[in-house]
Amino acid sequence: MKSGFARVIAVVLFMMAAQVHAGAVDTLQQEYIAAGAGPFSAAKGKEMWIEKHLDAESGKQRNCQSCHTEDLSKPGKHAKTGKVIEPLAPSVNNERLTDIKFINKWFKRNCKWTLGRECTAQEKGDFLEYLRGL
Amino acid sequence: MSQQKAGQTVLVWDIPTRMFHWLLVVCFVMAWLSYEDNRYLDVHTFAGYTFFGLLLFRVVWGVFGTHYARFKEFAYGWSDVFGYIKGLFGEDMRHYIGHNPAGAWAIFSLIGFGLVLTVSGLFVLGGEEQHGPLAGIITFRQSTPFREAHEFAAYTLLLLVVIHFVGVITESLFHRENLIGAMFRGTKQADTESTSVRPHRLIAATLFTVVVAYVIAAFGGYLTETQENPYLPFKGKELPMSDTWNEACGECHLAFHPTLLPARSWELMLEQQEDHFDDDLFLEDDTIDELLIYAKANSADLEQTEAAWRMNSNIPANETPLRISEVSYWKRKHEEIDDEIWKRNEIKSKANCGACHLDAKQGTFEDADMRIPGEAPEFDAIEWLKSVLGGDEK
Numbered sequence: 001m002k003s004g005f006a007r008v009i010a011v012v013l014f015m016m017a018a019q020v021h022a023g024a025v026d027t028l029q030q031e032y033i034a035a036g037a038g039p040f041s042a043a044k045g046k047e048m049w050i051e052k053h054l055d056a057e058s059g060k061q062r063n064c065q066s067c068h069t070e071d072l073s074k075p076g077k078h079a080k081t082g083k084v085i086e087p088l089a090p091s092v093n094n095e096r097l098t099d100i101k102f103i104n105k106w107f108k109r110n111c112k113w114t115l116g117r118e119c120t121a122q123e124k125g126d127f128l129e130y131l132r133g134l
Numbered sequence: 135m136s137q138q139k140a141g142q143t144v145l146v147w148d149i150p151t152r153m154f155h156w157l158l159v160v161c162f163v164m165a166w167l168s169y170e171d172n173r174y175l176d177v178h179t180f181a182g183y184t185f186f187g188l189l190l191f192r193v194v195w196g197v198f199g200t201h202y203a204r205f206k207e208f209a210y211g212w213s214d215v216f217g218y219i220k221g222l223f224g225e226d227m228r229h230y231i232g233h234n235p236a237g238a239w240a241i242f243s244l245i246g247f248g249l250v251l252t253v254s255g256l257f258v259l260g261g262e263e264q265h266g267p268l269a270g271i272i273t274f275r276q277s278t279p280f281r282e283a284h285e286f287a288a289y290t291l292l293l294l295v296v297i298h299f300v301g302v303i304t305e306s307l308f309h310r311e312n313l314i315g316a317m318f319r320g321t322k323q324a325d326t327e328s329t330s331v332r333p334h335r336l337i338a339a340t341l342f343t344v345v346v347a348y349v350i351a352a353f354g355g356y357l358t359e360t361q362e363n364p365y366l367p368f369k370g371k372e373l374p375m376s377d378t379w380n381e382a383c384g385e386c387h388l389a390f391h392p393t394l395l396p397a398r399s400w401e402l403m404l405e406q407q408e409d410h411f412d413d414d415l416f417l418e419d420d421t422i423d424e425l426l427i428y429a430k431a432n433s434a435d436l437e438q439t440e441a442a443w444r445m446n447s448n449i450p451a452n453e454t455p456l457r458i459s460e461v462s463y464w465k466r467k468h469e470e471i472d473d474e475i476w477k478r479n480e481i482k483s484k485a486n487c488g489a490c491h492l493d494a495k496q497g498t499f500e501d502a503d504m505r506i507p508g509e510a511p512e513f514d515a516i517e518w519l520k521s522v523l524g525g526d527e528k
Contacts, residue, residue, distance in 0.1 A: 108414070
């Protein structure tokens with residue numbers, strides 16, 4: 001009886017956690033849709049994730065993998081400072097894609113570094129669609 | 135005193151005196167070997183404190199100790215010394231059971247300069263490192279004359295050691311008497327009137343126990359440390375920390391402590407946040423304000439640490455460096471590090487201070503808290519000791 005109750009609590013907690021998780025991405029995607037973007041495609045997100053961009057100043061190719069590396073379930077490494085970056089895949093790092101402020105900050109920073117400009121609402125929505133499935 | 139050596143063996147040097155002598159030798163060698171490389175400051179200060187303690191013991195022993203160890207027993211005047219040296223080359227060669235007049239002067243000078251050396255060392259430790267009993271009393275800038283006195287005393291003592299050693303060899307040859315052996319065994323051949331001193335085993339055992347306890351206290355941490363929790367022989371004073379700073383800066387790199395650059399550098403850096411070493415930080419205005427307040431309250435200009443003082447006094451007033459690794463003091467301190475070392479996986483970047491400086495996060499950058507990863511020392515005493523201890527267990 002007691003263990004049954006504990007199980008119910010656990011399931012509820014898990015659902016709540018899952019809700020928060022879905023919450024941040026969904027909220028952001030709603031925002032993007034309101035701005036005229038959508039629908040979002042994980043395949044397109046992945047394609048852009050791997051796409052390389054030439055940085056004029058350093059003469060080097062950059063993409064998201066420069067820091068996050070190829071396997072998002074493993075820690076990445078800051079391309080310049082070598083600082084360890086926690087895995088990005090929500091399946092191994094449940095803190096990922098849960099904090100809207102955090103997501104916005106890193107979209108700003110990393111789009112600028114990789115693409116040399118901020119990302120569009122469509123691009124951000126596609127990236128999130130790709131990442132949430134990992 | 136007698137010219138003739140009779141067939142009697144007497145104990146001249148009690149055990150504490152001999153132990154004092156040889157431990158002093160060990161500390162002196164240790165201090166010379168460890169002074170140059172900052173990483174061994176813990177070894178150097180260990181040697182210094184032990185040296186100081188031994189000298190204090192010897193001063194007390196010179197008053198209350200056994201016959202030949204007492205100062206008044208070998209407080210010879212200059213004429214005695216002169217007569218003794220002249221006698222060495224003449225007919226009137228005199229033999230002393232205890233210290234001869236020349237040797238006695240060497241002993242007094244060694245103890246005197248030894249005290250100058252260790253006391254000045256305490257001032258340098260207090261001033262330059264802000265450690266030891268004089269930490270906080272002597273400022274960084276006041277420590278320079280003490281460093282000079284410390285160096286002068288060290289070389290003087292080295293010269294005195296050489297003179298002492300030459301004297302011992304000379305006397306040993308002239309009198310056909312092994313004085314070095316006597317400092318180990320404690321005994322000498324003497325006339326029938328001389329009597330042995332008490333060996334004082336209990337005092338010797340106490341002295342030995344104190345030194346061993348100090349060795350364990352100073353270096354025991356190396357035996358129990360782990361990779362994740364390395365032993366820090368020196369703990370610097372606790373510097374103010376800021377969660378905002380550690381988070382904002384620590385996201386991409388070590389949150390370099392603000393004590394490493396002057397306030398004007400931090401101001402400029404935060405002003406140019408959209409061009410932060412190739413990255414746009416997009417930090418909110420209130421975050422920037424908070425970072426600035428913290429940086430200014432702890433910048434290098436305030437000289438809270440040795441690193442802050444050295445960095446700050448090395449940056450010309452008309453320069454505003456943004457990279458810590460471009461300050462000439464930083465360059466000088468790291469110039470001996472080969473490219474091969476920088477490229478090691480554990481290090482990779484000059485921004486990765488924490489790879490070698492175990493206390494980089496705390497911002498203290500203590501001399502002894504440095505270890506180059508992947509570098510096996512030429513002789514690793516700890517590994518050696520572990521293998522010896524491990525070997526015994528098997």
